Amino acid sequence: MNFSQKLKEFLSSEKSFAVVYSSLSASRIVTEKTSRLVVLDSSFNPPHLGHWSLAEKALKFNYSTNSDPQIAQVDAIDLDVPIEPSKNVVGDKNSASALLLLLSVKNADKANLTPAPFEHRLEMMYLMAQKWHQVTKGDVSIGITSHAKFVDKLVAILEQLPHPAKLTFAVGYDTLVRILDQKYYLPDRLLDSLCEFMNTSDIFCLTRADDPDSSVQQLQFVDDLGRGHFAHIPKSWALSIHILNVPGLKISLVSSSQIRRDYAEGRNSEKDSILAEVDNYILKNKLYTE
Numbered sequence: 001m002n003f004s005q006k007l008k009e010f011l012s013s014e015k016s017f018a019v020v021y022s023s024l025s026a027s028r029i030v031t032e033k034t035s036r037l038v039v040l041d042s043s044f045n046p047p048h049l050g051h052w053s054l055a056e057k058a059l060k061f062n063y064s065t066n067s068d069p070q071i072a073q074v075d076a077i078d079l080d081v082p083i084e085p086s087k088n089v090v091g092d093k094n095s096a097s098a099l100l101l102l103l104s105v106k107n108a109d110k111a112n113l114t115p116a117p118f119e120h121r122l123e124m125m126y127l128m129a130q131k132w133h134q135v136t137k138g139d140v141s142i143g144i145t146s147h148a149k150f151v152d153k154l155v156a157i158l159e160q161l162p163h164p165a166k167l168t169f170a171v172g173y174d175t176l177v178r179i180l181d182q183k184y185y186l187p188d189r190l191l192d193s194l195c196e197f198m199n200t201s202d203i204f205c206l207t208r209a210d211d212p213d214s215s216v217q218q219l220q221f222v223d224d225l226g227r228g229h230f231a232h233i234p235k236s237w238a239l240s241i242h243i244l245n246v247p248g249l250k251i252s253l254v255s256s257s258q259i260r261r262d263y264a265e266g267r268n269s270e271k272d273s274i275l276a277e278v279d280n281y282i283l284k285n286k287l288y289t290e
């Protein structure tokens with residue numbers, strides 16, 4: 001797939017969101033049957049199995065009981081052994097959910113960080129999307145946004161949905177904390193800025209093992225939120241935040257920056273953290289060599 005033209009068109013347009021690929025026909029991201037669209041927003045630099053796992057868990061999650069139907073089973077097996085995409089993530093039960101891989105060309109914190117050009121990232125996202133569709137049989141699309149903040153991403157995506165669907169933003173704990181950080185909304189109040197977002201969409205959050213906060217502290221943060229421990233955050237918002245900790249999940253240690261360092265230093269350790277197709281692409285195109 002050649003994304004250069006689509007990327008060029010997007011960057012030179014006034015648009016803040018565009019769909020550049022979909023497993024559905026006519027670049028549709030949802031159908032009339034889709035009740036939930038899971039949005040995985042990232043700089044995909046490169047896409048890795050931590051992203052895959054986050055999407056997988058967000059799609060499998062039971063939002064009505066606030067639980068992961070497979071967590072008991074996952075606990076019972078040896079989580080230290082395989083790090084591979086698991087099969088049949090999206091079964092019939094979840095057939096009304098779809099995944100949107102969203103490339104952010106602007107970041108709320110990092111200024112113009114482009115170790116791999118956007119064309120390459122889109123190609124790698126496409127490899128992940130193809131694999132996702134092949135393994136899970138689920139609907140998946142790829143979008144680009146120029147919005148850095150989630151509140152703005154939500155509005156831009158909703159504007160282009162041909163059918164109404166609930167949006168669930170799948171994020172790691174480090175991102176959840178930043179979504180709720182007042183500093184991104186100044187001079188406005190967090191309460192005013194996020195109210196609509198929290199009332200209309202969900203956040204699915206996976207704990208991260210590489211975070212300075214322990215998994216217990218990460219779970220506690222959302223628990224405290226629901227108890228109204230933060231004066232500037234309404235406790236009702238916790239109803240829209242679903243946090244999941246999978247004990248021993250090795251993939252929660254993976255990060256794009258670590259993978260880039262591993263490639264630059266010629267280590268082989270990154271192979272366990274990305275799809276083989278993405279690994280081949282990185283090597284073929286000599287990405288992250290310095």
Ligand SMILES: Nc1ncnc2c1ncn2[C@@H]1O[C@H](COP(=O)(O)OP(=O)(O)OP(=O)(O)O)[C@@H](O)[C@H]1O
Pocket residue numbers: 041042043044045049050051054170171172173174175176206207208251252253254255256257258
């Ligand atoms: N291993 C992981 N487990 C859970 N969430 C993850 C994991 N890796 C990334 N995420 C989440 O995926 C989203 C997009 O991640 P991002 O592109 O920033 O990846 P990253 O690997 O953290 O990148 P970088 O190391 O360059 O900061 C963020 O919400 C992030 O918290």
Ligand SMILES: NC(=O)c1ccc[n+]([C@@H]2O[C@H](COP(=O)(O)O)[C@@H](O)[C@H]2O)c1
Pocket residue numbers: 041042043104106107108109110147148149150151175178179180181184
């Ligand atoms: N308040 C917010 O909505 C907020 C804050 C920090 C990062 N972000 C976004 O989260 C995504 C992931 O960010 P990092 O790559 O910095 O982990 C990016 O799209 C970034 O712009 C949003």
